[in-house]
């Protein structure tokens with residue numbers, strides 16, 4: 001083989017290798033002008049993954065000459081004799097973004113593979129530009145192909161990812177094929193068992209970004225945690241001209257403009273002094289327009305600057321003590337059905353939280369779509385964001401850890417510039433073991449290494465003392481790794497007598513803020529009975545009436561996020577006629593009707609405002 005041919009082969013192989021994993025996340029794709037691929041996509045349900053494997057169970061993917069059955073080729077018969085046993089263009093269509101469970105009745109319970117196909121043109125296609133394909137999220141595994149070439153694979157159902165597809169496109173008649181597989185399995189994150197619906201599909205926006213040869217790939221801008229008069233962070237360029245390149249950042253409203261030169265890796269630190277910054281807060285969610293330019297690229301963002309820290313058992317926002325009047329919520333638009341994904345969905349959910357009197361929301365149990373953190377920035381609502389390290393994860397499996405860490409990384413990369421996000425949570429209700437504590441501690445260290453400006457927590461569990469069940473404790477060695485001690489407690493619903501709630505107390509000897517990350521009771525909206533009848537609105541109301549003042553006696557209490565804002569679908573909740581596949585702990589029903597306990601919590605928060 002000639003020397004020249006060896007070089008070509010090397011770069012071809014390198015290209016293949018680099019194509020298999022997503023590229024670094026394009027920061028702030030949200031405000032970039034892109035080509036949306038949202039809309040109707042053709043889909044093929046492939047229970048036996050016949051479009052991926054041949055009859056000997058050998059993958060077409062990656063083979064030198066994939067068989068005619070390889071769905072990612074989007075093949076058409078060459079002539080009337082030719083055999084092609086699938087046809088995307090004759091297949092039905094489905095909305096993207098959106099889960100398949102709530103769109104197609106036959107797919108309501110479906111867990112498996114669905115193939116999606118979308119044809120597209122690139123207006124004013126410019127081969128000198130670079131092209132990225134960005135997904136807000138796909139649940140759970142996505143294998144992505146463009147014009148029959150594999151871009152790569154992504155696992156994790158709730159975080160964004162993008163692939164570069166430069167050189168693979170033409171001005172017209174392109175097609176993207178995505179194999180989506182939402183099967184659960186023990187070693188995944190989450191694992192087999194969750195208390196939420198396993199909505200599968202391309203559940204968030206899909207967008208093509210046309211980028212200049214050298215562009216702004218990433219940046220971070222937040223108030224310096226040690227000096228509130230300095231904005232610090234970095235800019236990272238990507239491209240052939242990334243090294244020793246001038247970049248600039250301006251905040252017009254502050255008459256600030258600073259120039260930097262990137263290092264050999266296209267990176268530069270940022271440090272901007274400003275004495276007249278108006279800090280972002282819940283009462284004054286001030287956002288500044290920030291303009292960044294580098295290479296031949298310009299991006300704009302809207303960023304709030306604030307400090308969040310703890311002092312003993314207090315949480316301080318810009319140095320002022322704050323009590324987190326919160327609520328938990330899942331990512332569902334229950335009236336439309338299925339996964340929430342739009343700004344309209346976000347306005348419904350955060351609108352209800354605001355109506356409740358909340359200044360804080362726990363986005364359980366996985367990263368929600370970016371509209372939530374963007375809207376929370378605008379509304380002045382603080383956020384707890386979480387990765388789905390939930391219940392019985394395979395703690396000893398290194399692939400499982402790598403997956404969890406990657407989802408944490410993708411979440412932090414996406415939302416690190418969002419003032420509303422104050423807490424990264426690495427887990428929920430995980431059983432104690434050495435392997436589990438090692439696994440979670442590694443995640444905490446990763447989160448701190450990526451972002452030392454926010455607080456780290458996790459939803460732990462409490463239990464009653466042997467010798468006195470009225471005394472509750474949180475005996476968890478992992479607590480010492482956390483900035484905030486949070487735990488879920490269900491006294492009066494899962495165990496314990498609702499009439500005894502007033503007599504319980506917690507013995508927690510820790511000088512850290514405490515958040516009660518869950519408590520609650522199920523109630524079927526509209527079912528009324530005496531307040532000791534389980535599933536009645538009155539029972540749920542009584543539990544809130546008894547629990548709230550009892551929690552208030554915890555000296556370190558700095559926040560609560562009761563479980564949960566809205567009833568949500570769960571395959572674990574099959575009590576007919578009460579649950580019918582819904583977890584009924586919501587304060588609002590799936591028809592948008594408020595239960596009596598909604599007003600109990602609302603009053604509790606409004607009385608707290610009077611004290612503040």
Ligand code: GCU
Pocket residue numbers: 195365428429488518563583585
């Ligand atoms: C747990 C868990 C939730 C679940 C809730 C319940 O605390 O964290 O995901 O939905 O209890 O049982 O309703």
